[in-house]
Amino acid sequence: MTDHFYDIDTAEQEDTLASWHDGSTKRAICNFVRRVSSQDSPDYIPPDERIAAFDNDGTLWCEKPSYVQEIFIIKYFHEQVALHPELRDVQPFKAFVENDRAYFQALSIQEVDNLILQAVSDVPQDEYVQKVRAFFQESLHPHYQRPFTEMAYAPMLELMTYLRQHEFQIYLVTGGETDFVRQIAETMYGVPRSHVIGSSVRIKLETHHDRPLLVRQKSMVEPLNEGPGKVVNIHVHIGQPPILSVGNSNGDLDMLLYTEHQARPHLPLLIQHDDEEREFAYDHGAEKALQAATLYDWNIISMKRDFKHIFSTAPAEAAYNTTR
Amino acid sequence: MTDHFYDIDTAEQEDTLASWHDGSTKRAICNFVRRVSSQDSPDYIPPDERIAAFDNDGTLWCEKPSYVQEIFIIKYFHEQVALHPELRDVQPFKAFVENDRAYFQALSIQEVDNLILQAVSDVPQDEYVQKVRAFFQESLHPHYQRPFTEMAYAPMLELMTYLRQHEFQIYLVTGGETDFVRQIAETMYGVPRSHVIGSSVRIKLETHHDRPLLVRQKSMVEPLNEGPGKVVNIHVHIGQPPILSVGNSNGDLDMLLYTEHQARPHLPLLIQHDDEEREFAYDHGAEKALQAATLYDWNIISMKRDFKHIFSTAPAEAAYNTTR
Numbered sequence: 001m002t003d004h005f006y007d008i009d010t011a012e013q014e015d016t017l018a019s020w021h022d023g024s025t026k027r028a029i030c031n032f033v034r035r036v037s038s039q040d041s042p043d044y045i046p047p048d049e050r051i052a053a054f055d056n057d058g059t060l061w062c063e064k065p066s067y068v069q070e071i072f073i074i075k076y077f078h079e080q081v082a083l084h085p086e087l088r089d090v091q092p093f094k095a096f097v098e099n100d101r102a103y104f105q106a107l108s109i110q111e112v113d114n115l116i117l118q119a120v121s122d123v124p125q126d127e128y129v130q131k132v133r134a135f136f137q138e139s140l141h142p143h144y145q146r147p148f149t150e151m152a153y154a155p156m157l158e159l160m161t162y163l164r165q166h167e168f169q170i171y172l173v174t175g176g177e178t179d180f181v182r183q184i185a186e187t188m189y190g191v192p193r194s195h196v197i198g199s200s201v202r203i204k205l206e207t208h209h210d211r212p213l214l215v216r217q218k219s220m221v222e223p224l225n226e227g228p229g230k231v232v233n234i235h236v237h238i239g240q241p242p243i244l245s246v247g248n249s250n251g252d253l254d255m256l257l258y259t260e261h262q263a264r265p266h267l268p269l270l271i272q273h274d275d276e277e278r279e280f281a282y283d284h285g286a287e288k289a290l291q292a293a294t295l296y297d298w299n300i301i302s303m304k305r306d307f308k309h310i311f312s313t314a315p316a317e318a319a320y321n322t323t324r
Numbered sequence: 325m326t327d328h329f330y331d332i333d334t335a336e337q338e339d340t341l342a343s344w345h346d347g348s349t350k351r352a353i354c355n356f357v358r359r360v361s362s363q364d365s366p367d368y369i370p371p372d373e374r375i376a377a378f379d380n381d382g383t384l385w386c387e388k389p390s391y392v393q394e395i396f397i398i399k400y401f402h403e404q405v406a407l408h409p410e411l412r413d414v415q416p417f418k419a420f421v422e423n424d425r426a427y428f429q430a431l432s433i434q435e436v437d438n439l440i441l442q443a444v445s446d447v448p449q450d451e452y453v454q455k456v457r458a459f460f461q462e463s464l465h466p467h468y469q470r471p472f473t474e475m476a477y478a479p480m481l482e483l484m485t486y487l488r489q490h491e492f493q494i495y496l497v498t499g500g501e502t503d504f505v506r507q508i509a510e511t512m513y514g515v516p517r518s519h520v521i522g523s524s525v526r527i528k529l530e531t532h533h534d535r536p537l538l539v540r541q542k543s544m545v546e547p548l549n550e551g552p553g554k555v556v557n558i559h560v561h562i563g564q565p566p567i568l569s570v571g572n573s574n575g576d577l578d579m580l581l582y583t584e585h586q587a588r589p590h591l592p593l594l595i596q597h598d599d600e601e602r603e604f605a606y607d608h609g610a611e612k613a614l615q616a617a618t619l620y621d622w623n624i625i626s627m628k629r630d631f632k633h634i635f636s637t638a639p640a641e642a643a644y645n646t647t648r
Contacts, residue, residue, distance in 0.1 A: 048516050125559070169518075182563055192372050193563030194493075203559055205552035205578060211585045212578065214559055221560070228529040235449070235527050235538055236545070237561060239506055239517030254529060254536065261535045 016162045019155040019308045025269075026306065028299045029159065032267040036243060037166040043265045045243060047167035053234065053242035053259070054160070055252045056174035056181055057109065059271055060189065061151045062141065064280040068148050069176050070104060070112050072135045092118075109175035109251065110224050113199045116177050117218055125179070125203065125214035132183045144311075152188050153303075154312040156246075160189060168244070173234060174198045175226040175251055197237045199225040230255040246271065246301070250288045260296055268298045275304040340486045343479040343632045349593075350630065352623045353483065356591040360567060361490040367589045369567060371491035377558065377566035377583070378484070379576045380498035380505055381433065383595055384513065385475045386465065388604040392472050393500050394428060394436050396459045416442075433499035433575065434548050437523045440501050441542050449503070449527065449538040456507045468635075476512050477627075478636040480570075484513060492568070497558060498522045499550040499575055521561045523549040554579040570595065570625070574612045584620055592622045599628040 020026045036045040057063040066074075077096040080087060087093040092115060095103035107115070141151050160170055172191050174181050178198030185191040202217035223229030231254045234241065245252075245259040248271040256268040270293045273282050283290060293300055303310065344350045360369040381387040390398075401420040404411060411417040416439060419427035431439070465475050484494055496515050498505050502522030509515040526541035547553030555578045558565065569576075569583040572595040580592040594617045597606050607614060617624055627634065 048510075178560070179563075186372075194561065196563070200560055203556050205555045205582075212555060212582050214555070231529045231536060231538070232527050236502070236524055237518065239503075239520070258529075258536050 016165060017155070017158050019158055021306055021308055023306060025299050025301050029162075029267070029269070032244070032265065033163065033166050033168075036265050045264060047169070049240060049243070049264070050166070050168045051238055051240060051242040051244075052160075052163050052168045052170050053173045053230075053245040053255060054156070054170065054189075055245075055247040055249070055255070056172050056176055058248040058273065059246050059252070060153060060156050060172070061148070062144075062153075062279065064273075064282070065143060066104070067109060067112055067176070068151070069116065069180055070107065071139065071142070071148075072132065072180070073112070073115050074104070075135060075139065076131065109226055110199075113175075113177055113220060113224060116180070117201060117220065121201070121216055121218040123216055125216060128179065128216055129183060132180055136184060146311075149184055149188050150311065152312065153307065154309050155307045157189070157312065159246075160191075163244070164190070169195075171195045171197055171234075171238060171242070173225065173230050173245075173255060175224070175230075177201060178225075197225060197230075197233050199229075226251040228254045231258045234258065241266075243267065245269070247289065248273065249286045251285075253289045253292055256289065256292065256298070260298075268296070269301055270298055271301045272303065274302055275307070275310065277304075278307075278310045279303055340489060341479070341482050343482055345630055345632055347630060349623050349625050353486075353591070353593070356568070356589065357487065357490050357492075360589050369588060371493070373564060373567070373588070374490070374492045375562055375564060375566040375568075376484075376487050376492045376494050377497045377554075377569040377579060378480075378494065379569075379571040379573075379579070380496050380500055382572040382597065383570050383576070384477060384480050384496070385472070386468075386477075386603065388597075388606070389467060390428070391433060391436055391500070392475075393433075393440065393504055394431065395463065395466070395472075396456065396504070397436065397439050398428070399459060399463065400455065433550055434523075437499075437501055437544060437548060440504070441525060441544065445525070445540055445542045447540055449540060452503065452540055453507060456504055460508060470635075473508055473512055474635065476636065477631065478633050479631045481513070481636065483570075484515075487568070488514070493519075495519045495521055495558075495562060495566070497549065497554050497569075497579060499548070499554075501525060502549075521549060521554075521557050523553075550575040552578045555582045558582065565590075567591065569593070571613065572597065573610045575609075577613045577616055580613065580616065580622070584622075592620070593625055594622055595625045596627065598626055599631070599634065602631075602634045603627060 017026060035041050035043045036050060038044060054060055057067055074096050077093055081093050081097050088097055136148060139148065140146060141148055163170060170191055172181060172185055172195065176198050178196055178200045181198050182193040182196045185193060185196045200221040202219050202221055204215050204217050206213045206215050223232050225233050241258050241262050243264055244267045245255050246269040247256055259266050259268045270289055273280055275281060341350060359365050359367045360374060362368060378384055381391055398420050401417055405417050405421050412421055460473055463472065464470060465472055487494060494515055496505060496509055496519065500522050502520055502524040505522050506517040506520045509517060509520045524545040526543045526545055528539050528541050530537045530539050547556050549557050565582050565586050567588055568591045569579050570593040571580055583590050583592045594613055597604055599605060
């Protein structure tokens with residue numbers, strides 16, 4: 001660490017990172033960004049290599065009481081049962097209809113991805129996109145009763161803005177389904193769809209009436225974008241490790257280690273959900289990541305200690321306002 | 325076409341597109357670029373959606389008498405036989421050692437990809453990258469006796485510069501192996517490795533001495549980046565169709581049709597290798613693409629008619645000068 005070399009412009013920080021409490025985490029972030037982006041720094045890294053990777057669920061937006069993607073599927077399954085009542089006695093529809101929380105709270109993000117396959121497969125890509133957009137337009141977060149597009153953590157949005165001001169290339173590296181997350185990435189985070197690396201449903205090119213048509217298949221592209229899959233897909237899509245990455249769970253550990261083990265300066269960051277009052281407090285599924293953070297002395301972003309607000313007070317631009 | 329709306333600034337064209345003869349192709353390109361990038365145009369497309377996709381072999385650099393990637397493999401196989409003389413009687417080493425042109429000239433880009441697997445698999449990614457870089461440092465094109473990094477078509481380099489001047493996002497969409505092409509994409513074309521979409525060898529994340537290590541496997545990521553695979557991979561990596569694409573063979577036809585069949589303005593371009601004197605004249609493998617070009621009235625780039633020079637006269641910056 002070279003804190004003494006790169007004094008922080010407090011005014012600039014406070015301007016962009018207004019929702020962060022002053023403290024060691026904010027200080028570490030600002031020092032790192034200054035170190036790699038100052039032309040006169042011995043640790044200068046050119047903008048093309050200034051890659052930042054953000055997990056999404058639990059890192060950029062709220063993942064409790066359920067993954068947003070899971071809520072989307074539940075809604076879709078209810079609609080299917082309304083159309084075809086005989087599905088009421090068949091799993092997984094049965095669990096969804098009976099609101100069997102034990103059944104679906106035990107699901108991993110991979111299992112959710114597989115349910116997405118059952119929910120919406122063999123449909124044209126465009127039809128799926130319309131379903132996802134309608135969901136974001138119509139649905140509210142079950143706990144906060146606000147649109148999901150307002151469920152981003154305000155300090156994390158500021159961090160992305162701060163990194164962009166310093167010419168970082170920002171990627172979402174999410175266990176969620178790529179084309180689901182793409183529908184909100186541009187509006188919520190300012191991340192273009194080309195910078196969303198997720199778990200992808202296989203796409204097949206078909207021809208309908210002499211025109212090409214992308215159709216969603218019943219299988220996922222290997223590897224799923226979780227754990228080691230995040231590192232493999234970062235290589236496939238970006239071709240180099242991020243110098244800054246942020247995650248909140250064991251599924252982000254490989255990405256954080258990939259960020260750690262490189263010759264260039266790097267900053268792995270782990271978000272800890274420790275704010276029972278303003279959000280949800282849980283370490284379940286983050287045990288290994290927290291152990292590694294201690295071992296490598298990573299900076300932990302404590303939501304309780306580091307965030308002045310959790311969510312933005314102003315309503316976010318709604319996802320369906322996007323013109324694409 | 326709206327030629328009459330967007331008068332071409334001839335001076336600007338001649339500056340950037342100096343190696344293009346004036347004619348209908350150059351005119352069509354300039355008109356299209358002006359139409360989609362002028363703020364006051366009814367056909368204006370914002371920079372984020374101004375995607376241009378370029379095939380590589382035969383579109384950006386010379387693919388005759390053999391794919392560059394094939395020449396790399398031959399060289400590697402010779403080295404292997406020198407180390408292990410017993411391989412001399414085993415195919416495909418035998419054909420390579422005996423310079424059996426019939427054997428390897430019959431290969432498709434997919435078969436070349438599969439030979440790459442045999443040549444360099446189960447090796448760490450970094451080791452492969454070193455081999456590829458050494459090849460570009462040491463080898464000359466068998467016909468022109470110049471480094472392969474000087475084998476880009478000068479007018480195509482100018483076209484990429486011209487598109488960048490108008491804020492297009494440029495991607496290579498190549499049948500070649502992603503990490504092979506990545507080693508020259510930045511230096512030759514100014515295309516960052518994150519914008520190289522190719523046929524990819526499967527990568528596995530292993531741990532050596534507690535550090536993550538990317539290791540190349542013996543299989544390819546499906547689909548290979550040729551024919552319909554180009555469209556699928558454009559969706560996976562970019563998430564939207566290109567508005568401008570350039571190819572030269574049947575393997576590019578699906579990408580050109582994907583460019584054609586969209587509501588936004590679009591410009592599919594097909595390069596025809598018709599200059600026997602300065603390069604190589606061949607239509608083999610481009611028959612269907614040429615038929616489609618006639619059917620859809622696409623602009624054909626004739627190397628003979630449209631290119632003032634084929635190659636740059638100044639030596640290109642050598643690939644091994646790249647610092648990464």
